[in-house]
Amino acid sequence: MLAVERVDAPIGPKTAGLERAIGQRIEAVTRRGKFLLLPLRPASAWTSPLPAGTAADADAGGDELVVHLGMTGVLSPRPPVAHLRLLLRLDGGRPDVLYVQDARRFGRVLVVPRGDYRALPTLAAMGPEPLGDAFTVTAFAAALARSAQPVKAFLLSQRPVAGVGNIYADEALWRARVHPASPARALSRPKVRALHAAIREVLAAAVELQGTTLYDYRTVNGEVGAYLEKLDAYGHDGDPCPRCGTPLVRSVVGQRGTHHCPRCQRRARSDASARRRRDRSMPGGAR
DNA sequence: CGAGTGCCCTGACAGC
DNA sequence: TGCTGTCAGGGCACTC
Missing domain, CATH: 3.20.190.10 (MutM-like, N-terminal)
Structure with missing residues (x-):
């Protein structure tokens, strides 16, 4: 070398x-x-x-x-x-x-x-590589269960899985129909599974296309990353959701610009509020 | 210890 | 034209 x-x-x-x-x-x-x-x-x-x-x-x-x-x-x-x-x-x-x-x-x-x-x-404190064997649904679910942070903020911490930045967090959450501000531990098992798959899909595709060039990013050969054209959510606030046509919304989660579909990505309730809702909807009360 | 906030740094852009 | 202000974001220091 x-x-x-x-x-x-x-x-x-x-x-x-x-x-x-x-x-x-x-x-x-x-x-x-x-x-x-x-x-x-x-x-x-x-x-x-x-x-x-x-x-x-x-x-x-x-x-x-x-x-x-x-x-x-x-x-x-x-x-x-x-x-x-x-x-x-x-x-x-x-x-x-x-x-x-x-x-x-x-x-x-x-x-x-x-x-x-x-x-x-x-x-x-880096989590497992997203495309490696150690990144299993079970391990991912266990990591998410340990945090009350908004799921997007927790992803950006690199602790549940390595390598997910602001752009790919938005893309994976959109693809998995998970609201970025849902508390990590409030995600249902199907949502965890969907998010796990979406992270892998998005990152594998982005690697294939040599990344996303917003401004300065270039590959080692000086080329721009072509994943920019594949973005469904990031930077598309105001544009129709590619899935349902509802205008995408921009917000701030974990101090970062965040893009999501208010219709496809419904916010998961925290344990406490989910319990309240269950009790309220139960005729005659909980007992 | 987990969660939240401010900071770094500079180019791009909006507004006056 | 040129100035000022705001925004963007990965990770860390700091606070509570």
Whole structure:
């Protein structure tokens, strides 16, 4: 693989520990949710590996370069016209330079001890990968049952499942006919099942089409993501619901712009209000 | 500990 | 024309 020869980066909390990457070899490129994970290995460890059991073996875990591109981050082998934030020189690699461009500076690039995500609480508490085997209906239902938050806010926390952001949350909730502000634990089993399936469908389709470009997002090859044209709900407030024709509504849930169909996506009642309603509708009272 | 709020940062856009 | 204000959003710090 490649070796990080030099890092030119602004100093700040969003680039903590970066200097530790200098001279280390990038062993692999993996991903958890929206975080890119690049395990590193010191040059000495691959030019002259120490025998197991030596003192240096204690930190055999080594370091890990963690990259989150935020909203507007772009990783590219070509120099950006503006907003260059970081340059990774990859000695002997092809390409030999990676540019990190980030107009709004929401991204972060840092080095942590491998697997030690205490500095990244969201990553530390990250739920299962949405397209992986660990993301089962049962596990999803159990996670949702633990939260009284609006289901959309809970999805955005990354705890019930990894990788669902604002756009795909709206899309999956629309597809599953779940109201974004329904308390997570109030969802019926059929709704949980539908939402589980919708998250998988939406993310699989979005990956297939290389994502959604609203503004700056580009693939590593500089192309826009084509999922934009597939959006049913996100950004379509005022437009007719593709299912029933009712105008879609925009609101704010969990501090984020939210789009839903007021007819297809009925709000699930909390346990307490559902109980009240049941009691009220029961002739002669509950007892 | 879970839930809610404010903040970061800058480009795009509306309004005057 | 050019200024000011508002909005967008992923994750984190802080408060209750």
